[in-house]
Amino acid sequence: DAGITQSPRHKVTETGTPVTLRCHQTENHRYMYWYRQDPGHGLRLIHYSYGVKDTDKGEVSDGYSVSRSKTEDFLLTLESATSSQTSVYFCAIEDGSYEQYFGPGTRLTVT
């Protein structure tokens, strides 16, 4: 298994609060990604990173920001959580082969 962990694994938060999800890898891969999974939509790309301090937006980036200050950590922040951001969030890493390897996911509930 790829060395990729996510924390927390579960979180319940209230509307309007900021939330930060963490993705940590031990593989030293350059590429990292954040997705959300919702019924009927598969997985949708939120943000991605091609290296330290090098990030870009995906298809559903509104309301989210990311930071990557170290190769091993990629943080996803919900600036002001809304109920529409209730979802399962997956981080993925890639070694340059086009094949992405996913973490175990974080289930986020916004009440």
Add this chain to the structure above:
Amino acid sequence: DQQVKQNSPSLSVQEGRISILNCDYTNSMFDYFLWYKKYPAEGPTFLISISSIKDKNEDGRFTVFLNKSAKHLSLHIVPSQPGDSAVYFCAASAIRGKLIFGQGTELSVKP
């Protein structure tokens, strides 16, 4: 606009028989295609991929076929086993790192 579609939400197959999962796409710029398997409460795991320069790729019991003229790919699992029961996602890429996923097909393999 869904660029990658899996039109069958579910599929049920008898153990030992062939499972065929289908995926259609609309963007002719996609040049790399992947299949992922997902068990409940886990992250997706990479199964098999194919480049647009090929029309077939095999890995053990798994074979992916690509028909570029029809913009269609399929995953064949032979023989199917109960442990193959999971949700299968197809994904496509036109720009490196940006995977577009289908909605998923839930495969149930009955003993």
